[in-house]
Amino acid sequence: MLNEFSSALNESPCTQSGARAPFSYQLDDTEFWRHIPAWSEIDSKTFGDHRWQQRNSITTLARIRETLGELVGSTLIDDIDAGLMRTRMNLRLTPYVFSRINWANAENDPVRRQFIPLGSQFIADHPLAMDDSLAEDSNKVTPYLIHRYPDKALFLPTTLCPVYCSFCTRSRVVGGSTAVKSKSTYGAKPLGWDSTFDYISNHPEIEDIVISGGDVLLLRPKQISQIGISLLSIPSVRRIRFATKGVAIMPMKFTSDIEWVEALREVSRLGRDLMKEVSLHTHFNTDREITVWTSRAMKTLTDIGVRVRNQSVLINGVNNSLDCLRYTMKKLANLLIQPYYIYQHDLVPGCEHLRTTVRKSEGMSLGLQGSMAGFNTPRVVCDAPGGGGKREISSxxxxxxxxxxxxxxxxxxxxxxxxxxxxxxxxxxxxxxxxxxxxxxxxxxxxxxxxxxxxxxxxxx
Ligand code: SF4
Structure with a gap:
């Protein structure tokens, strides 16, 4: 089973040893999770249940060992152990994303590299790295709202996520303390949100609200409704965006959590009635995260009238090849996920092995332009450290x-x-x-x- 999975992955340009173009846009519709020993007997119905995904998420080294059994050797396990002692992000992966890792070549795997740190891969931080590279904390106007630009604001109702990414920009607060970083992580507390809604009402210049975190996937259905309806009811708010990595790392949420989807449908309907945009911004970095489950999730989101856009981060050893990025963007566009941004990796600590140079990103930007329809060509940007906002990579x-x-x-x-x-x-x-x-x-x-x-x-x- 592992051999079949490994050779299927060689079709992907995001796999270092991958084939060259032309690539097929076929979606993986196999029971790929069965290559993981602990899940070899898990059927599609069980795997497709968001509650099973959450219950079986991998959060400790012991769980990695138990789940993989003989699939990996002690050298890799020891390396992960050393990585966990150095990382600012805790371990959390859904079974969906955990089983997209090619464990036969885990060290170089682009999915593993995003979520599971290896001690051997760390490099000393840049001396000018910043804990809060985007200067968010200094622009906090309520406990949950950041107002950095005149017409936009960022609402962070939770700092918990269904997965934790090694490259997280908000590693200073998201996902709980680690051996090297103590944090004030918080979950959703709806009773404290009124001051945020009041602030937005009292600042009619704010037209766009990003609801992020953390990840809105972990909000309860009634919290999605409360936030969506409260914001859309403010006359000056014209657009709201829910930010979630869910489509990339737990797509079955959108097909199996009926109540959650209904809450989003209700918000989307209200948006349409008021002629206001309700969109969802997600976060794929490679085509390896795209499967037939993605297309099922997108069918639901399309049916409820929610526009979906993608924001990627350019990550060394993950997607820093033009073939990989172009293919990933095209595959997303085919599923009605509009490629929106590709970010220069932020200047945050603990990520030096994952960052790339501005020159590299410029090359990606040049290579992407003209290779797909303009409206599907993502903007490659640097979020200028210190709060300058997103700047075109060659500007x-x-x-x-x-x-x-x-x-x-x-x-x-x-x-x-x-x-x-x-x-x-x-x-x-x-x-x-x-x-x-x-x-x-x-x-x-x-x-x-x-x-x-x-x-x-x-x-x-
Ligand atoms: S899902 Fe987003 S907020 Fe959560 S850890 Fe990953 S990058 Fe950070």
Whole structure:
């Protein structure tokens, strides 16, 4: 069974040893989870039940060992153990996503790499990495609302998720404390949301609300209704977006949790009645997360009138090949999931092995343009560290590639401000790495970049 699964994966350009184009858009409709020893007897009906998925989620190393049995050796288990001692994100994977990992080559597997840390893969953090790279905490206006841009706000009703991603931007708060990071994670507390709704009502300039977290998949149906109806009822709110990785990591939620889907249907209907948009933003990074279960989930979401868009993160060793990205975006578009953004990996700690350079992302952006319909071509962006917002990847005003420092402005949202992104040092040429290793050399080079950026500011804006 494992051999069949492994060879099926070789059809994917997101598998390092994968075949070359042309690729088929066929969806995996096999019982792929049966290659996992603990689930070899699980039938499709059981696997397709969201409650079974949640009950059987993998949250400890002991569960990994028990579930995989003889499928993996002690070297890998020890490496995961070492990874768990260094990661800022706890372990949580649904059986769906856990069984999309090719355990015959787990070390290089793009799905494993997103969710299960290996001690051997960690690299020291960039000296200028930031706990809160997007400056969200300093723009918090209620305990659950971040208001960074004039017409948009971010509502975070929970910081729990059905899976925990090693690259999470909100690793400072999402998913509970780990050996190296203590956090104030919180679950949904609807009684505390009124101040958020009041704030939005009192700020009519806010037209767009992103409801994220955490993941809205873990909200109860009545919480989905409460949030959706309250927000849509505010006259100045024109669009709401529910953010969930659910379509990618637990698609059976949309076919088996009838009450939850009904709540979303009710919100969607109200949106249509009021001529306001209700959409769902999801998060696939490779085609490996797309199966026939995705298409079933999308059939439900399409039927209830919810538009679905995708936001990916460009991750080293996961999807940093043009073939992989192009194929993943096309496959998503075929299922009515509109590719929206591909993000430069944020400058957060604990992720140095997962980040790439701005130059690499520019290459991806150039390669994607013109290879699919314009409305399905995602925008490759850098969310400028410090709160500059999403900037087109080639719109920096300065890029010192030798030391990997790009400089950004944000004239509409933050006029007069300058933002810096730092490429991973280990991906720079030797000379750049040597400059970072020499404190006085890097100080004077950074001072030069800052001076040049300031001189260009007037011209850039
Ligand atoms: S699902 Fe989103 S919020 Fe949750 S851990 Fe992953 S990236 Fe972070």
């Amino acid at each position: 920096y005003i300065l890029y010192d590639q030798e030391i990997g420092v790009s400089v950004w402005t944000s004239p509409a949202a933050k006029p007069g401000a300058i933002f810096y992104y730092y490429d991973p040092i280990h991906l720079l040429e030797e000379k750049g790495q040597a400059i970072w290793a020499n404190p006085s050399a890097i100080d004077s080079r950074l001072a030069k970049v800052r001076a040049e950026a300031t001189a260009r500011l007037d011209f850039a804006e």
